[in-house]
Amino acid sequence: NAGVTQTPKFQVLKTGQSMTLQCAQDMNHEYMSWYRQDPGMGLRLIHYSVGAGITDQGEVPNGYNVSRSTTEDFPLRLLSAAPSQTSVYFCASRGQLNTEAFFGQGTRLTVV
Amino acid sequence: AQSVAQPEDQVNVAEGNPLTVKCTYSVSGNPYLFWYVQYPNRGLQFLLKYITGDNLVKGSYGFEAEFNKSQTSFHLKKPSALVSDSALYFCAVRDTPQNAGNMLTFGGGTRLMVKP
Numbered sequence: 001n002a003g004v005t006q007t008p009k010f011q012v013l014k015t016g017q018s019m020t021l022q023c024a025q026d027m028n029h030e031y032m033s034w035y036r037q038d039p040g041m042g043l044r045l046i047h048y049s050v051g052a053g054i055t056d057q058g059e060v061p062n063g064y065n066v067s068r069s070t071t072e073d074f075p076l077r078l079l080s081a082a083p084s085q086t087s088v089y090f091c092a093s094r095g096q097l098n099t100e101a102f103f104g105q106g107t108r109l110t111v112v
Numbered sequence: 113a114q115s116v117a118q119p120e121d122q123v124n125v126a127e128g129n130p131l132t133v134k135c136t137y138s139v140s141g142n143p144y145l146f147w148y149v150q151y152p153n154r155g156l157q158f159l160l161k162y163i164t165g166d167n168l169v170k171g172s173y174g175f176e177a178e179f180n181k182s183q184t185s186f187h188l189k190k191p192s193a194l195v196s197d198s199a200l201y202f203c204a205v206r207d208t209p210q211n212a213g214n215m216l217t218f219g220g221g222t223r224l225m226v227k228p
Contacts, residue, residue: 031215040221101146106155
């Protein structure tokens with residue numbers, strides 16, 4: 001029972017590099033989302049998806065892209081990494097509207 | 113717009129004593145409220161939720177929370193704290209969804225320290 005799986009767990013990037021954070025869920029959940037966690041700021045929504053082929057922006061979308069070609073996968077792309085994107089990134093999924101979200105273990109990203 | 117406030121960055125309590133972690137919220141409709149816990153270098157684990165019905169909800173590990181609509185609060189409580197309860201706690205809210213894209217909004221988190 002894998003739940004929500006994120007890879008990699010840790011990553012160091014140089015400013016200007018691009019990369020993709022992977023997220024996969026095996027619960028057939030419709031809704032998936034990406035959050036970033038910064039000290040004292042809780043988790044802030046970056047992008048989300050309500051189903052395959054449908055994505056939308058959250059609170060802090062600049063510098064990130066997403067796509068949802070399948071129900072299971074929801075990758076987050078950093079187009080040109082900046083030090084301000086140093087953070088811990090969490091992927092989450094949920095099923096019906098009144099249920100709780102399930103979170104991955106997180107990816108700790110450092111941009112130098 | 114929806115928002116959540118956790119007024120305390122840290123709560124200190126002695127083992128065996130009751131604990132309360134505070135949360136207040138703001139939504140335009142009826143709230144769906146959640147508490148999550150995060151242990152060091154781990155993801156968020158679901159503790160409990162309020163959707164509708166009884167204002168006192170019980171969750172995992174002996175935690176409970178009381179929904180108070182007039183005070184727009186959803187405080188997390190436990191009658192007797194354990195050292196192992198030490199962690200970072202997040203309150204989150206979602207407005208009664210008028211559209212499918214309504215996602216969670218989180219508070220800033222409260223670090224709970226339980227001392228032996």
